Amino acid sequence: MWRLAWPLMLSNLSIPLVGLVDTAVAGHLPGPAPLGAVAVGGTVFTFLYWGLGFLRMGTTALAAQALGRGEAAEARAVLRRALLLAGLLGAALLLLAGPVLALALWLAGPEPQVAALAEAYCRARLWGAPANLALYAAVGWLLAAQRPRATLGLLLLANGANAALDLVLVPGLGLGVTGLGAAAALADALGAAAALALLGRELAAPCARVLEPGAVARLLALSRDIFLRTLVLVGAFAFFTAQGARLGTVPLAANAVLMQLQTLSSYLLDGFAHATEVRAGRALGAGRRAGLRRVLGAAALLGGAGAATLALAYALAGPALVGLLSTDPAVRGEALARLPWAVLLPLASVWAYLLDGLSVGAGRGRAMRNAMALAGLSLLAAWWLLRPWGNAGLWAAFTLFMLARALWLGLAWAPALGGRR
Known part of the structure; x- marks a missing residue:
């Protein structure tokens, strides 16, 4: 891996x-x-x-x-x-x-x-x-x-x-x-x-x-489902940005600073997700269901360690990174107040990335599409309930969105991974 x-x-x-x-x-x-x-x-x-x-x-x-x-x-x-x-x-x-x-x-x-x-x-x-x-x-x-x-x-x-x-x-x-x-x-x-x-x-x-008609149809169907899933994901990030803007210029700018940390962690942790895609696809092609469990286990071990390392790095170096990305005192103050969410996000996000990788490798585009749609609804519900907490509530809702992605995909995979072979 x-x-x-x-x-x-x-x-x-x-x-x-x-x-x-x-x-x-x-x-x-x-x-x-x-x-x-x-x-x-x-x-x-x-x-x-x-x-x-x-x-x-x-x-x-x-x-x-x-x-x-x-x-x-x-x-x-x-x-x-x-x-x-x-x-x-x-x-x-x-x-x-x-x-x-x-x-x-x-x-x-x-x-x-x-x-x-x-x-x-x-x-x-x-x-x-x-x-x-x-x-x-x-x-x-x-x-x-x-x-x-x-x-x-x-x-x-x-x-x-x-x-x-x-x-x-x-x-x-x-x-x-x-x-x-x-x-x-x-x-x-x-x-x-x-x-x-x-x-x-x-x-x-x-x-x-x-x-060959059947093969072309499979490619187009998988592409369609992944495209729809990605539209929801893009919409979730756009929604986060828009709600930050509604809270004011300072929260919007502070959120943009902290989102750079999330973007960096996603690029790094996606390396494990891509490796999971390949190993899962090969295991499924060879008809080895037990191999899927081994792939996910290895990915969870390495991805979890990577996420923990990033969380620790953000906890230790986060204030310095915020200072490098913004010189405005108000923006820096708001970003530091929300820094704990940026520290938590790699740990909350990695499981969704890995299950996405497993789903891509297995060609389960419909499961990805449906799970992302449910996660999007979870984001809206969490944001609605947490609105009284302002920007902290927005970050909490976004973190719950990442966890919901993993939850819904995990439930979709549970029957397949629970069997013996």
Whole structure:
């Protein structure tokens, strides 16, 4: 489990570093508008690509199961189907760029100058969408093939190229925020090209029928369920942010500071979740139900230890981290008052991540979808009951949401994991 997890953890950590470079470069452009535009545009793509994450997860699930059954030709067909779907979705995004960006920027509601720059950033970056989605599919397949170091290499290449191109196109060539978007698109293209070269042997080898109706239907059904599950998850985070904004500027800013800690822990702990996906898919493909219990047990041991380590680190270093992320006394005071929730969240969240990984590997998209819907309702109920406690109640409701995710998924898995074999 650890052999699979650690390269994935490093891969995940490279993702927010690109955002830091984008922010630093935009922050050195004249005026505050470029930084605001990159923040808005980056958020648009975060939610867009997060919503399309079913390409990576669905590919991992179906390919791992095929490899577990010893059906290498079917696993190669899964790769081709995923790349085909990535191409179709990427083309659709390019064709619908106008209305998609108009809706996204209307929802974000920035000032006119920021909106114009954000649109320029998004239009430049959107050209990389087909390549980015192809990279999702390739990474999903490489995970299923238990090649985590190849995944690490691809993501470090793409994200490193993005950071380097930021410096070339913006300070070097003076392309402004359009250059930042173009850097992301070019890096996506480089990553996808490297992935296709790496997978050249698999793409050239014989495979099962790519457009076999039953297999295509399974991919689309799993993708649909994971997409709906992700929409609820995105909605939960948006709801948390919106309710923080209703409490005032200081709680909103303090929550944004503490959510950086939660984001960091999720990137790290997802390494164990991704490893769980692969091992669970292979065990299920081989028909070993007892293997699923062993996979979950190993993941719980390592993931629990990782979550405890993060909680301890946040407890000890949290005040210093808050000081680094904000200099405003009111924001720092509110963030320190809510820091115990940020310390608790890795311990509350890890079980949902691991059960998500188990569900993805087993291809149980419907269970994930239904559990997330119930967890979303749990969030609304908890928030309603805890409103008198203000921001503390909001953090408590969000923590309960994470626990509810694990509870509902655990109940869905209980019959399958309770059997002997």
